[in-house]
Amino acid sequence: MLKINSVGLTISAVPLLNNIIIDCPRGSVTALMGPNGAGKTSLLKVISGEHKASQGEVEINRQSREDWKPAEIAQFMAVLPQSSTLEFSFTSEEVVALGRTPHATGTVRDAEIITAALAKVDASYLAQRSFVQLSGGEKQRVQLARVLAQIWDHCECEGDASTDGILLLDEPSAAFDLAHQLMLIEIVQQISARGVTVVMVMHDLNLAAKCADQMVFMNCGHCTAVGTVSELLTPELIKKVFSVDAEVITHPVQGTPMVVV
Amino acid sequence: MKVLNTRLITPRLCGLLLLIALPMVSLLGLMTGPVFISLADILSITLSGNGGNSQEKLIIEIIRLPRVILSLLVGSLLATCGALLQGLFRNPLADPALIGVSAGASVGASLVIVFGSMLTANGLLLGLSAISVGAFAGAIITSVIIFRLATSPQGTSVATMLLAGIAISALAGAATNTLSYLADNDMLRRISLWQMGNLQGASWDRVGLCAVTAGFLGLLIPREARALNAILLGESEARHLGVNVEWLKRRLIIYSALGVAISVAVAGVIAFVGLMVPHVIRLLVGPDHRALLPLSALAGAILLVAADALARVVIPPAELPVGVVTALLGAPFFLWLLVVQRRRT
Numbered sequence: 001m002l003k004i005n006s007v008g009l010t011i012s013a014v015p016l017l018n019n020i021i022i023d024c025p026r027g028s029v030t031a032l033m034g035p036n037g038a039g040k041t042s043l044l045k046v047i048s049g050e051h052k053a054s055q056g057e058v059e060i061n062r063q064s065r066e067d068w069k070p071a072e073i074a075q076f077m078a079v080l081p082q083s084s085t086l087e088f089s090f091t092s093e094e095v096v097a098l099g100r101t102p103h104a105t106g107t108v109r110d111a112e113i114i115t116a117a118l119a120k121v122d123a124s125y126l127a128q129r130s131f132v133q134l135s136g137g138e139k140q141r142v143q144l145a146r147v148l149a150q151i152w153d154h155c156e157c158e159g160d161a162s163t164d165g166i167l168l169l170d171e172p173s174a175a176f177d178l179a180h181q182l183m184l185i186e187i188v189q190q191i192s193a194r195g196v197t198v199v200m201v202m203h204d205l206n207l208a209a210k211c212a213d214q215m216v217f218m219n220c221g222h223c224t225a226v227g228t229v230s231e232l233l234t235p236e237l238i239k240k241v242f243s244v245d246a247e248v249i250t251h252p253v254q255g256t257p258m259v260v261v
Numbered sequence: 262m263k264v265l266n267t268r269l270i271t272p273r274l275c276g277l278l279l280l281i282a283l284p285m286v287s288l289l290g291l292m293t294g295p296v297f298i299s300l301a302d303i304l305s306i307t308l309s310g311n312g313g314n315s316q317e318k319l320i321i322e323i324i325r326l327p328r329v330i331l332s333l334l335v336g337s338l339l340a341t342c343g344a345l346l347q348g349l350f351r352n353p354l355a356d357p358a359l360i361g362v363s364a365g366a367s368v369g370a371s372l373v374i375v376f377g378s379m380l381t382a383n384g385l386l387l388g389l390s391a392i393s394v395g396a397f398a399g400a401i402i403t404s405v406i407i408f409r410l411a412t413s414p415q416g417t418s419v420a421t422m423l424l425a426g427i428a429i430s431a432l433a434g435a436a437t438n439t440l441s442y443l444a445d446n447d448m449l450r451r452i453s454l455w456q457m458g459n460l461q462g463a464s465w466d467r468v469g470l471c472a473v474t475a476g477f478l479g480l481l482i483p484r485e486a487r488a489l490n491a492i493l494l495g496e497s498e499a500r501h502l503g504v505n506v507e508w509l510k511r512r513l514i515i516y517s518a519l520g521v522a523i524s525v526a527v528a529g530v531i532a533f534v535g536l537m538v539p540h541v542i543r544l545l546v547g548p549d550h551r552a553l554l555p556l557s558a559l560a561g562a563i564l565l566v567a568a569d570a571l572a573r574v575v576i577p578p579a580e581l582p583v584g585v586v587t588a589l590l591g592a593p594f595f596l597w598l599l600v601v602q603r604r605r606t
Binding site (some may be wrong): 050056071072073074076077079081082088089090091095098099101103150195 | 351353466488490491494495497498500501502503504505514543547548549552
């Protein structure tokens with residue numbers, strides 16, 4: 001679904017990404033991890049089309065990123081940025097409605113989707129509130145509802161869309177409380193089961209371990225390691241990438257690997 | 262604490278109220294002036310073409326009707342362009358003066374006032390005086406300079422445009438001041454009156470020019486409403502929502518430069534309408550451009566007609582510059598609205 005073929009990125013003579021190769025099959029969840037400045041967000045921006053790759057290319061649905069028109073790609077790919085700077089007092093409902101901009105599905109269908117998307121991120125009670133007055137976590141939940149609304153047909157109705165959905169998330173859980181972090185994981189699992197390919201930048205190794213099919217460790221613009229959660233979560237790799245001494249134990253109930261520092 | 266809706270009224274109600282106010286204010290504009298003309302006379306003159314006495318008929322047909330229509334058109338152009346620029350800059354405080362268009366127009370007009378006597382100052386082009394042509398040229402030239410300065414291969418930077426606009430405004434202000442310094446007393450008076458805006462020069466030619474511009478923009482601008490909503494989230498967010506942001510910015514800049522340049526050319530610098538009207542409408546019905554753009558156009562028209570009517574009756578037989586009145590009327594209302602808004606939240 002999404003292939004990153006030897007992508008390099010150089011901006012103002014500064015190399016930000018170097019020979020990145022990642023393959024994200026349909027319905028997979030990929031977690032991009034690494035220290036600050038490793039190039040995670042830059043990679044996400046190359047995929048979303050904000051930066052043009054200096055070398056290599058991103059392939060979406062067997063077609064080069066360059067060949068997609070913005071209006072076409074917005075039909076099935078949504079991007080959640082790290083933070084938003086909305087100065088105008090839209091209500092939360094109106095912010096989510098902006099997610100329907102690429103579609104012409106009509107006001108009735110859009111209203112249904114908006115209500116459902118807000119409910120999905122536990123933000124129904126915020127629908128009529130002014131977005132600018134919300135807390136950081138509430139804003140991020142409403143923005144999550146907006147990107148879900150954008151690719152709603154791919155998230156909820158399997159199979160009838162011509163292309164499967166892609167969702168790019170940049171530190172989606174940074175502002176969330178514990179319960180909403182788990183809500184995010186559940187949503188990611190749900191939509192990936194419906195065929196949506198998810199790529200997300202995450203800092204919390206344990207949270208990523210809960211839902212990622214594939215982990216990518218990045219450092220200084222390079223891909224240090226790509227593999228499954230159990231392949232990557234080792235004390236040696238964590239030491240190498242994050243310069244932190246950590247133990248990896250097994251979750252007593254779920255059996256997933258856990259990083260303890 | 263549960264805040265339900267932060268909006269004061271619905272867009273529908275707002276539109277209805279404005280549509281009721283528009284003809285009422287327009288009639289008021291036709292009635293008031295040095296010679297008072299009764300409502301009955303106005304209706305018989307405008308609807309059947311006769312009635313009233315011949316003097317009243319002349320006043321309506323040659324002076325007041327074109328003036329009221331010109332105010333309607335200029336008011337709606339200024340308010341709509343203000344709304345466009347505020348959306349483009351994602352800043353509710355942006356207005357046409359901010360990107361240097363008004364300052365550039367002032368330079369153009371002042372140049373013609375000071376040096377125009379050497380040219381054929383009485384020549385008219387589409388009903389525009391040489392001063393208007395100078396103002397239009399000044400506005401368009403500054404828009405182009407600022408746009409060029411802000412555009413690089415990476416795209417047009419809105420932040421650079423804002424800074425360039427401030428710098429160009431300062432430069433243009435210095436040029437206008439120099440021209441004022443060189444000017445004699447009569448020229449000086451004309452420069453400063455022009456900068457306060459007035460609709461005295463209204464004529465059917467000018468109405469035609471403005472109507473064509475307003476009609477053209479009125480067809481094109483509403484199509485951008487959804488994209489403008491998306492761009493309020495941020496440029497990259499809008500791009501991810503499928504909006505071709507670079508072309509959108511170019512179109513918005515062209516539309517607003519054209520709208521502002523035409524209104525400045527026919528009516529001088531009228532402050533505050535472009536800044537305040539969209540802001541007030543946004544406080545009333547929210548920032549959705551699908552409602553904001555048409556409602557701003559209506560409210561801008563109403564405000565300017567009302568201000569112009571007032572300008573004619575405050576100190577008879579003289580007239581106040583309409584720009585002074587828009588500020589006198591608008592600013593207290595704006596402040597009141599801000600206070601109300603703060604109490605509600």
